[in-house]
Amino acid sequence: MSTTTADTHGVSRTLWIDPSAGVAGDMLLAALLDLGASLEAVRAAVDAVIPGEVAIAVDEVSRAGLRARHVEVTGTAADPTHRAWPEVRTLLRSEPPAALMVFERLAVAEAAVHGVAVEDVHFHEVGAWDAIADVVGVCAALEDLGVTAVTSGPVALGSGHVETAHGRLPVPAPAVLELARGRDVLPGGPGERATPTGMALLAALADPGPMPAMRVEATGVGAGTRDTPGQANVVRAVLGTTGSSPTETLWLLETNVDDLDPRVWSGVLEALLAAGAADAWLTPIVMKKGRPAHTLSVLAPEQARDTLRAAVFDLTPTLGVRESPVARTALERAWRTVPVDGGSVRIKVGLRGGRVVSATPEFDDADALARARAVPVRRVLDEATAAARAAGLYPTAPWIPDDQDVPAQGGPSS
Template identity: 35%
Template sequence: MRIIYIDCTAGLSGGALLGALADLGLDREQLFEELQQEIAGAFNVSFNLSFQKEPRRAALRTVLDLSQDCLATAAGEFIKTFFREESAQSSPFPMIKKIFQEDLAARSRLEGLPPEEVTVTPAEAIKTAILAAGVFTSLKQLGFPRIVASPVPIGPPPLEGAKDGAGHLVLELAKGAAVRPTSSPSVYVSPAGVAILTRIADEYGELPEMELEETGYGALGDYGRGGVVRVLYGSVPLAEPSIGRRETVLVIETGIDDMNPEFFPYLIERLLAAGALDAFLIPIYMKKGRPANLLKVLCKGDKLEQILQIIFKESTTLGVRIHEETRRVLQRKFFQVSTPYGEVTVKAGYAGPETVLQLAPEFEDCKRIASGTGTPLKEVYAAAQRSAFEKIKEQENRER
């Protein structure tokens, strides 16, 4: 299992986090091109993103320059475009939308104003969106590994009469994250950094044991001064399974509430014929109480594009969710058994070379024989199961 550990002990910012990920050896040109397509192309803003290596700290500094046109953009209108945008989960937009929702809600609580009346500068909004998209795109290049982060350092409250708007906002945005106290005045945590971290972290804690492959360092603070965000990338070996073979599969799912239900059997038939490991429907209720079906498809990575082509062509969905899961499967073998009604194929599940845990006659064989002979289907199935158990028992006795 691939894993990233984000060490923000010395502080955290969106730029430092992006710099640390880019320092892992990512294709920075591809990163910039994707950001241009995602942000500049979709929202008509121009910017330049580059990375500078600081020899003194051996860290990568993220340099983000916005054009004057960007700074003249109304921040509220820019943010609203994300709320109107309907995008797939493979795009950074859903994450950016969630960040803006939480940011506006936090500012609303602090300022005592409705979310639509809080103040956000164009530079804040656009930089946050670009940095969040950059982090998302970097993780996509890395294959979306599991992310563990150190607790976010939180400084003491401001002295009487002092203002600490950014510190208050950091605390609001850090809700749900692990935090720890720090008394160091040099530790800096930005609202954008916390907002991004809380959206990508799977868990918080100490550095997990891993086989280390790459390290990345992102510069905090002014040039040559301040700490770094450290990122460690590697793999965690999984224990050998005690039973069954471990496999990694992709799970594709989408809720569908506007499709003729007569089309679903054909859709599932096509998915299975294309190499899906499984495809099935789960009845669900969607918003406003609408009855719907949740389509779930399991497949190997090399079948993903073919499966997606079928889903989008043969269903009415506009988007799907894709995630990776681990499953355990027994070793499978097929053999023929004789019954009073005819030959039936049986599928056996083995926990080891000789230990049979499951025996299942093939339904289509039993159905064919039942239809041809007029014998009740359940009798054909039971006869095949008895013959299979007897065959396995005879084999075990011979091996003894």
């Protein structure tokens, strides 16, 4: 088993899940632990949500001749709790958004198949302590491994019937089929191959698709409880790196200026940005003889280097410009417009590995709308941030392109 750690140099860490023999929450958790996720981190995360309710044990097993890791989650209470969705939601509010996203998908699916309101959903096979442990454990393991993007192949669903708290149900279970909407599935042989918890984890966290191009770091194998002859009852997980965000070489043009009217600087910066600078800024400094001054810094693409150098000489009284090459690694970016009271605000979204890294309201849009509504601009910024989150634009959320999206070009703060 290989041990992995989160990368600190901008490399995107991608996980591909192979559920071609089926998927369950404990199987996926076992595969991530087999990859090298910390069992202590998983236990601590689960205990923070349902303290003292479960014990998590891990051992090595064989499934149809294939070595695998197996996780057993057991309740420690004499009478395990079966919780309703509102209670589970309250418990998960202290966790990263991923765990709450998974249970939201599960609650919506259960409500749809049983014809009840989401708030009235009671978790039996999937909610009590074991599903909470599986979901929180998987999310904690992904975080410990530093995973930034997850994809999953087709899921085997199985066939036949399964006994549940609602009676005998067909396989695939109704909630599983509800969660499988939009995904490729496989029949997968007799018996239950995909559980609602396993499908909810894939639906909320993994984009459907083949294994992406990547440098493989480690593989993990998580076992189900049954050992079925002829096909290993396992989930495989492959962890790899897909390279850093695109890096380009730019030129940093700098000069120290101590004899320019400070009122002029705003126009200088605007003119340099209009002339093609990737960014331009001022840094207050103290020069010889204690004179206050500014360092003008201009980030210039190669094709605009000569133009921007000439502009610095035209716009300031400097007698010289220093130049040095610099490397810039930039996130993929896009604009998306969200509605707020009285209008709309553009959100600048930073992306990496198919996930949202940042989502920032455009200040000029918020300022204009605040003036039109005669309210403080911070109120509009807060409303735009809330609208962006409601639209699925927050860190770690999967990026789902929209026909109205506009690519964002590099600019200030690049």
